[in-house]
Amino acid sequence: MNRRRKIYEGKAKILYEGPEAGTLIQHFKDDATANNAEKKDQFDGKGVLNNRISEYLFTRLSEIGVPTHFIRSMNMREQLIKEVEIIPLEVVVRNIAAGTICKRLGVEEGKPLPRSIIEFYYKNDELGDPLIAEEHITAFGWANPQEIDDIMSLAIRINDYLCGLFTGIGIQVVDFKLEFGRHFQGDIMRIILADEISPDSCRLWDIDTNESLDKDKFRKDEGGLIEAYQEVARRLGILSDNERVITKGPVLVK
Ligand code: UDP
Numbered sequence: 001m002n003r004r005r006k007i008y009e010g011k012a013k014i015l016y017e018g019p020e021a022g023t024l025i026q027h028f029k030d031d032a033t034a035n036n037a038e039k040k041d042q043f044d045g046k047g048v049l050n051n052r053i054s055e056y057l058f059t060r061l062s063e064i065g066v067p068t069h070f071i072r073s074m075n076m077r078e079q080l081i082k083e084v085e086i087i088p089l090e091v092v093v094r095n096i097a098a099g100t101i102c103k104r105l106g107v108e109e110g111k112p113l114p115r116s117i118i119e120f121y122y123k124n125d126e127l128g129d130p131l132i133a134e135e136h137i138t139a140f141g142w143a144n145p146q147e148i149d150d151i152m153s154l155a156i157r158i159n160d161y162l163c164g165l166f167t168g169i170g171i172q173v174v175d176f177k178l179e180f181g182r183h184f185q186g187d188i189m190r191i192i193l194a195d196e197i198s199p200d201s202c203r204l205w206d207i208d209t210n211e212s213l214d215k216d217k218f219r220k221d222e223g224g225l226i227e228a229y230q231e232v233a234r235r236l237g238i239l240s241d242n243e244r245v246i247t248k249g250p251v252l253v254k
Contacts, residue, residue, distance in 0.1 A: 026080075058193070174204065
């Protein structure tokens with residue numbers, strides 16, 4: 001039985017009230033959705049893998065000075081995080097053309113972009129997360145110019161770090177989505193990285209074969225999603241060769 005208060009349930013994660021004020025528990029589900037939840041399925045163990053991968057990447061990023069919401073691991077599927085005021089933007093960083101940019105701009109899939117591109121989408125499921133410009137963000141007050149600058153410089157640092165890390169393990173970072181939040185400490189507010197970075201929110205291609213090691217396995221009905229996520233975890237060194245992800249329910253926080 002789960003006695004904690006649920007704060008929010010999204011497509012792939014649940015947020016529960018945390019043990020101390022200003023904290024939340026982020027729980028990773030096995031559910032997968034695509035095309036704004038038109039397509040749905042469940043993959044046994046996906047939440048465990050995403051929790052581990054995201055926890056690993058957030059820890060590495062905080063070591064290079066990127067402020068994040070991650071506090072500590074709680075169990076296989078859950079992590080303790082700082083409560084933030086989420087900025088309603090999906091910040092997409094692209095290095096290689098794939099997904100919606102190909103359809104929108106007629107760019108050939110797999111083509112390296114002339115330079116990395118940062119795009120903003122308005123986080124709103126009813127509207128299907130539309131692509132927006134900085135003008136919309138400031139006009140509607142979703143973030144101010146200083147906050148947009150902070151977000152852009154963090155996104156560039158994160159991209160540089162992830163590209164280096166993944167290149168070293170034979171993976172190209174094609175694109176990924178970030179979310180940021182406002183973290184308040186007394187009178188001081190700062191923008192920190194929130195949400196997750198996992199194969200659910202990234203396109204990761206094997207350098208030699210161009211095979212997708214991410215949620216495109218599901219979007220394109222290719223099969224082998226768990227094996228792909230496990231391969232990412234294994235190459236990152238966070239899943240040993242013989243380890244199987246145990247997918248029993250989470251351990252309750254007392
Ligand atoms: N993405 C995401 N959540 C979304 C939309 C996109 O995590 O709601 C990620 C997606 O996994 C990919 C990148 O952002 O790594 C760019 O996605 P794209 O705009 O091509 O849209 P998609 O093909 O995911 O609909």
